[in-house]
Amino acid sequence: MTNSPKGRARGADKRRRLMSAAARVVHQQGVERTTIADIAAAADVPLGNVYYYFKTKDELVQAALAEHAGHLAELTGELDELPDPLQRLKALVDAWVGQRDTTARYGCPTGTLAAELDKRADGGLDLEAGEVIRSLLNWTEQQFRELDLPDPDDLALTFVGAYQGMSLLANALRDPEIMTGQGTRLTRWLDSLMEA
Amino acid sequence: MTNSPKGRARGADKRRRLMSAAARVVHQQGVERTTIADIAAAADVPLGNVYYYFKTKDELVQAALAEHAGHLAELTGELDELPDPLQRLKALVDAWVGQRDTTARYGCPTGTLAAELDKRADGGLDLEAGEVIRSLLNWTEQQFRELDLPDPDDLALTFVGAYQGMSLLANALRDPEIMTGQGTRLTRWLDSLMEA
DNA sequence: GTCTATATATAGATAGAC
DNA sequence: GTCTATCTATATATAGAC
Structure with missing residues (x-):
């Protein structure tokens, strides 16, 4: 029997809460500096209970990666509704610029995660x-x-390289306006491609 | 009295060897996964002796960063010998492409280091x-x-964003040819700027 | 399914002989 | 200046009561 939906932590969605917290905290602190206790606290789940849902830290990191992949799929799925491919690409740039504050503080979620995982000798999550x-x-x-x-x-x-590059620079220099300026430049570049 | 310059490890340059090893190993493994023992082994210096030259791990990381900064200053210094600014920029692209194998495996030394340090709460090395x-x-x-x-x-x-972006993609996809292809594109972009 | 207490491993840093 | 042995702190993971 599952608990009644009355308490603040219903339990049925604990796994979901842990995934969401893992994605958020790992983005902010990086994989290596994030402890399972950090994620447990962010998800409001007691430390020992985490292991019921994820057997190892690597599984939690994998869950964080899957969460980011899901966000990305959701975004491109919405963009697919737009009739014109050029419009879709421009809307993607707009979405990236809209995330400028978070990006300037923590970088692109997927890019920084990939860079960190690529440093590991065990060729698995990378x-x-x-x-x-x-x-x-x-x-x-x-x-x-x-x-x-x-x-x-x-x-x-x-195109994607330009986004990763501007994200890294905005993060290293802690300047969200780099995303705005380079986003404008990227949009102009898209337009220039159509002229030829 | 310093030792005679006969032995393989002269001691006078131990600090230099530790800096060089720190830069190399940190680039390969990342800051958090690199232990002081790793650096000591790479520099062929006993663990306990490291602390005579660097009081903390952070000082070693700082030394690695300074080493990379030195390499960069050396490179731009050489490029300054070239008469034409356009030539200098193109030569820089060539240098980046020349590093494609290392970059595909470990990323841009400065970029990946900056990204990792930016995740730390203590606003110091970042x-x-x-x-x-x-x-x-x-x-x-x-x-x-x-x-x-x-x-x-x-x-x-x-320009620098394009480099950081192609480096991250080459690293994430483990494909050095991304550096070659995007390097060509970056050079063409430089040429196109002169036409206007 | 949940949670506290704890075992175990690792890594940064130090003590102190030489 | 050099180096071995060790202290101490932290984090992953588990045991086992509930």
Whole structure:
């Protein structure tokens, strides 16, 4: 029997709360500086209970990565509703700029996570982080392809690379306005591609 | 009295060896996963002796950062010998592409270090990492300024951002050829700026 | 399913002989 | 200046009562 839905922590969604907290805290503190106790506290779950849902810390990190992948899929899913591929790409830039304060403080969630996981000798989670970035590249490439532009795979690398680069600089210099300025530049670049 | 220069480890340069090892190992493993024992082993210095040269781990990390800053200053110093600013920027791209294998495996030394330090709550070393990136931005901006291009500061952000972005993607996807392809694109972009 | 108490491992840092 | 042995703190993970 599950508990009644009366108490503040219903229990049925504890796993979800832990995933969400893991994504948030790992983004803010990084994988290595985040303890399971940190995540447990953020999710309002007692330390020992965490292990009922996730057997190891790596599983929690994997859950955090999956959470970010889910956010990204949700975003591109919404953008797919827009009729024009160019419009979709511009809206993605707008969404990135809209996150400028968080990005200036903690960097791109997926990018910083991938960079940190890539430093690990055990080739496991690092590959999964690469897959999340790969899926964003694939979505972007598809937009360029629909626009009948040459070398859509190269354009996708330039586009996503520009985002990762501006995110890292905004974070390193703690300046959200870098996202605004470079976002404008990226939008102008998209327009310039259509002229040719 | 210092030892004779006969033994393999002369002692006078132990500090230098530790700095070099710290830069190398921290680049490969990241700050948090690198132990002082790792650095000591890489520098061929006994663990306890490290503390004679660096009182804390943070001082070793700071030394690694200074080492990378030195490499960068050395590189831009050589580029300053070239007569034309456009030539200098293109040569910098070539240097980056020349490092493609290391970058695909471990990322940009300064970029990944800055990203990792920015996750720390204690606002100390993270600011210094930002300064190293800032100095590269300043050097780049100066080149654009000498070329009489508009908004040299913005162009510098785009240029360095493109490098950071392609480095992160090459690292996340473990593909050095991303550096080659995007390097070519970056060089073409530099040329296109001169046409206007 | 939940939670407290604790075992175990690791890493930063120090003591003190040489 | 050098180096071994060790202290101490922290974090992952588990045991076992409820």
